[in-house]
Amino acid sequence: MLYDLLRPVRPLALNSARVVETSLRSDDLTVGMRAVLEVLAEQGPLTVPVIGDRLDLARQGIQRHVNDLIDRGLAEQRPNPAHRRSVLIATTPAGAALFERIRAGELARLGTMAAECGSAEIATALRVLAALHRDIRAEAGRS
Amino acid sequence: MLYDLLRPVRPLALNSARVVETSLRSDDLTVGMRAVLEVLAEQGPLTVPVIGDRLDLARQGIQRHVNDLIDRGLAEQRPNPAHRRSVLIATTPAGAALFERIRAGELARLGTMAAECGSAEIATALRVLAALHRDIRAEAGRS
DNA sequence: TCAATATGACATCATTGTTGTCATGTCTGA
DNA sequence: TCAGACATGACAACAATGATGTCATATTGA
Numbered sequence A, B: 001m002l003y004d005l006l007r008p009v010r011p012l013a014l015n016s017a018r019v020v021e022t023s024l025r026s027d028d029l030t031v032g033m034r035a036v037l038e039v040l041a042e043q044g045p046l047t048v049p050v051i052g053d054r055l056d057l058a059r060q061g062i063q064r065h066v067n068d069l070i071d072r073g074l075a076e077q078r079p080n081p082a083h084r085r086s087v088l089i090a091t092t093p094a095g096a097a098l099f100e101r102i103r104a105g106e107l108a109r110l111g112t113m114a115a116e117c118g119s120a121e122i123a124t125a126l127r128v129l130a131a132l133h134r135d136i137r138a139e140a141g142r143s
Numbered sequence C: 001t002c003a004a005t006a007t008g009a010c011a012t013c014a015t016t017g018t019t020g021t022c023a024t025g026t027c028t029g030a
Numbered sequence D: 001t002c003a004g005a006c007a008t009g010a011c012a013a014c015a016a017t018g019a020t021g022t023c024a025t026a027t028t029g030a
Helices: A002-006 A009-025 A031-043 A048-055 A059-071 A093-110 A119-141 B002-006 B009-025 B031-043 B048-055 B059-071 B093-110 B119-141
Strands: A075-080 A083-091 B075-080 B083-091
Touching (some): A009 B119, A119 B119, B002 B119, B031 B048, B031 B083, B059 B075
């Protein structure tokens, strides 16, 4: 039942954010900034609107996070060969290193969780979640 | 990989909220009020702190939603046999009927989604998500 | 009984998602 | 080529909501 699958999604998102946020406190980062950093670390330099697409958020909110990251020296603007006005945003070496450290900590924590679930089950869960997300995302797009 | 399973959770929560919120507009409800209504509809009259436990939220925030529901005639206070001060919150007939209508619409929408996933896969996804939520929730509790 | 805790009520704040505007750069089709 | 449509950065304002603190009162357990 998809309804029952959807029910724990928001509490899970909340508690995940709480755990992540606790670790981020000492680095003076917010979960929003961390999310942008993650996209940049994994997908390379992107424009602000593209980051918004990746995270399903409006470009205006992303711009705030990007500005905050630049203020902290964790991200920087780069000229965009394909567009004079829309610059590319990239992680600085400090930003990339910081995110690597953050992710390592998160992976360590996750390593002990859901121990009774095999990798096949987790893979199945991932596929189901992706399918549901795809269709809900499409539904949300009809606005 | 649990990390990859966790990644789409927040976008999914966001897009779900967007879809639900759109339907709630016409009823002058917020997703927070809907969440409280859902708990009351499924679990019967509860006190405000208990609703907070169910939703992993602080009682103060729940109190706001409950007050909003009472203002709209969708919930009401009932005397609590076990506690003179801490009253029970229950749906009114109007609140129960409204939530039933809301849920029917949501189920209808969900009916067409993730069509390629069988019920066994969805059940597996639910188990994995529940296990992950259990452990992340415990981790979040250590604060 | 008395100290610790729980609860309602109220207040404040920070984060963040949403929306709107404007000037300017870019692109597409006539 | 050019004009209109669209994209983008910058800036602003707002709403929902999660987090936190306080205080008076009720409850509970030692």
